[in-house]
Amino acid sequence: MKRNALSDAALAVALVALVGGGAWLAPQLLKGDAAPDKLPTPACDINAASCRVALPDGGSVELSITPRPIPTLTPLAVTADVSGSSMRALALDLAGVDMDMGPNRAALVPLPDQPERFSGSTQLPICSTGQMLWQATLQLADARGGRHDVAFRFTPDGEACAPEDAAAAAATPAATGAGTAGSKTAVPATDLAPQPTDFTLSSADGPVSLRDFRGKLVLLYFGYTFCPDVCPTALTTLAQAMKQLSPEEKRRVQVIFVSVDPPRDTPQHLKEYLAFFDPAFVGVTGSAAEIAAAARSWGVYYAAQAPDASGRYSIDHSAFTALVASNGKLVMRLPHASTPADIAVRLRALLNQPR
Ligand SMILES: [Cu+2]
Incomplete structure (x- = not known):
């Protein structure tokens, strides 16, 4: 899903993937x-x-x-x-x-x-x-x-940190048995210090609050549209997961993409970009302070890197997807390595819980 215009940036860009490698222990x-x-x-x-x-x-x-x-x-x-x-x-x-x-x-x-x-x-x-x-x-x-x-x-060796290598490494846990509900590759919400809170940000179609989606499951992702690799991969995975749901199930799940790059990601640009993956995805942005507050509350790290000679810059950022319950509470952070099937299984399990 790499966009050609940005492939040179891909060589320099930072890639952040909160993959759930190794054994996690409560x-x-x-x-x-x-x-x-x-x-x-x-x-x-x-x-x-x-x-x-x-x-x-x-x-x-x-x-x-x-x-x-x-x-x-x-x-x-x-x-x-x-x-x-x-x-x-x-x-x-x-x-x-x-x-x-x-x-x-x-x-x-x-x-x-x-x-x-x-x-x-x-x-x-x-x-x-x-x-x-x-x-x-x-x-x-x-x-x-x-x-x-x-x-x-x-200080780790970042030499082997080209996006392709990282994507391959990130794919490894999924290939070795992640994918079932309860898999230890996901970080359970109880391990998180952040305090997930509501936010109101701007979309191309007006203000969007997280609480607008009470009663639905929300898949919340923080990224940016100029991201050469990680964000497109995550959005492709989310789009494929949604395709595995029935129309009735899909109606009860909302993907929200929060830009960590407000200077470049206008609401209209976000909408056009996300439509490429799934027109139902909602993209929101806001002031630098609003984005920082939302990211902090959801445990998302991001940091813009120094621009190159032509002024282009990449942004390091957490690459998990927050799975938010219909009451607005965090269920878990889905690692970047999650497969569409893994996500669909989790969504369906939550959708089928007695309410
Ligand atoms: Cu990204």
């Missing part, structure tokens, strides 16, 4: 009674090698994240080898240091034949042209259940 499973004891960060570059850290009971743990340097939007293998200690590795949490990228915690489980080796898999859910500092926090528990954290900071 945070409450990991909450101890006391705040974790923070162990000193070792003078070791986790991006370049595995890192060994001394533990308070005299043993040590060696953390490895591969491939190295750590790429974005690529499945990562995580291994924590504990030696001379009764501690267990519980999980690895990946978080943006300067911006909240949402929960991204991979459970680590002992290998059956090597009880001191804990492994799991995860993925950095963003592909950004900008340098972004991440923190990997290894979460450990001692024999009495006390929690100990070790933090490692690194």
Whole structure:
């Protein structure tokens, strides 16, 4: 769905995909009674090698994240080898240091034949042209259940971050079994700190409020029409999902596309752009402050990048679709890798719930 006029921009553009890679674990499973004891960060570059850290009971743990340097939007293998200690590795949490990228915690489980080796898999859910500092926090528990954290900071390798690579990586979770309701590749609403709230923004046909769609399910996506790859892919997926619904079901679902690029996306331009995917999709925009408030409340990150010599710019942005219940509450964030069938199954399950 890449538009030719923008293909050169595609090479430089940032691509953000909140794909649900790796194993997600409800945070409450990991909450101890006391705040974790923070162990000193070792003078070791986790991006370049595995890192060994001394533990308070005299043993040590060696953390490895591969491939190295750590790429974005690529499945990562995580291994924590504990030696001379009764501690267990519980999980690895990946978080943006300067911006909240949402929960991204991979459970680590002992290998059956090597009880001191804990492994799991995860993925950095963003592909950004900008340098972004991440923190990997290894979460450990001692024999009495006390929690100990070790933090490692690194800047991922964005070299392999061309949109095509990212799209392929984003497609991987879907190909390996996402697609059923309840799949762990979706981030459940309970994991979100943001407070989804109503908004009123402008469409080509007048003001649109989220509350106008009470009684319907809403698929809410934040993006921009000059986006070379991620947004067209997401909109194509949503359009295909809608095609899998019956006319009666489709009548009870609304796709809303919120522009994070108000200077370029006029209401009329949004309408024409969205009609290419499905004329029933509604596109809205507003002032920079209105868009920022709506995005923040729905947990959407976006950041315009520096313009090139000809003044063109791309915008990094979250790439999930918020699935909003008929009462306006967030049901879940559908990852970018969701398939049309996955989305249709979820929609139908909600539509068929007794009201
Ligand atoms: Cu986009």
